[in-house]
Amino acid sequence: MAHTYKDAVAKLEADHDRIESLFEKVDKASGADKRRLGIHAANLVKIHMTLEEEFFYPALRGKGDDDKITEGLVEHDAGKFLINDILSADTDDDSFGPKVQVLGEQMEHHHKEEEQDGKGVFDQARRADIDLVAMLDAMTKREDELRAQLAKDDLPDWDMNFVDAAQST
Numbered sequence: 001m002a003h004t005y006k007d008a009v010a011k012l013e014a015d016h017d018r019i020e021s022l023f024e025k026v027d028k029a030s031g032a033d034k035r036r037l038g039i040h041a042a043n044l045v046k047i048h049m050t051l052e053e054e055f056f057y058p059a060l061r062g063k064g065d066d067d068k069i070t071e072g073l074v075e076h077d078a079g080k081f082l083i084n085d086i087l088s089a090d091t092d093d094d095s096f097g098p099k100v101q102v103l104g105e106q107m108e109h110h111h112k113e114e115e116q117d118g119k120g121v122f123d124q125a126r127r128a129d130i131d132l133v134a135m136l137d138a139m140t141k142r143e144d145e146l147r148a149q150l151a152k153d154d155l156p157d158w159d160m161n162f163v164d165a166a167q168s169t
């Protein structure tokens with residue numbers, strides 16, 4: 001399969017850039033546009049986190065700094081509460097904007113942590129014995145499935161306590 005990206009980490013970093021520029025657009029938008037772009041941003045984060053939780057973080061577990069891995073997943077779980085709120089139809093207009101704003105700020109912080117030079121989980125994965133090219137193939141297939149699901153319906157509900165679930169297996 002031909003890819004635009006070198007490996008799974010390059011793809012995840014490109015997602016970060018896309019997500020951050022989308023949050024900048026949401027920030028400048030208003031009314032119906034803000035709602036549409038905000039929902040799109042929340043869904044993009046949801047797909048990105050799902051790919052990281054299904055492929056990236058489990059592959060790194062035991063091969064990197066476990067505290068950093070858990071910290072990343074705790075940040076995901078914290079973001080999920082806001083994402084669920086943003087994607088629920090009954091979020092009113094007054095709280096929609098602030099919720100998307102806070103999610104954008106949380107994600108900016110989270111992306112910095114994942115991308116941190118040397119210590120971040122992405123650099124850990126680059127140093128570890130993990131086939132990041134095979135991971136990119138698997139991720140791309142899964143992303144196609146999730147996008148197809150999103151096009152006809154909503155994405156599946158979150159496993160809300162992913163950190164604890166991941167540690168008990």
Ligand SMILES: [Fe+2]
Binds near residue numbers: 049052072076114
């Ligand atoms: Fe993440």
Ligand SMILES: [Fe+2]
Binds near residue numbers: 012048052111114
């Ligand atoms: Fe990420």
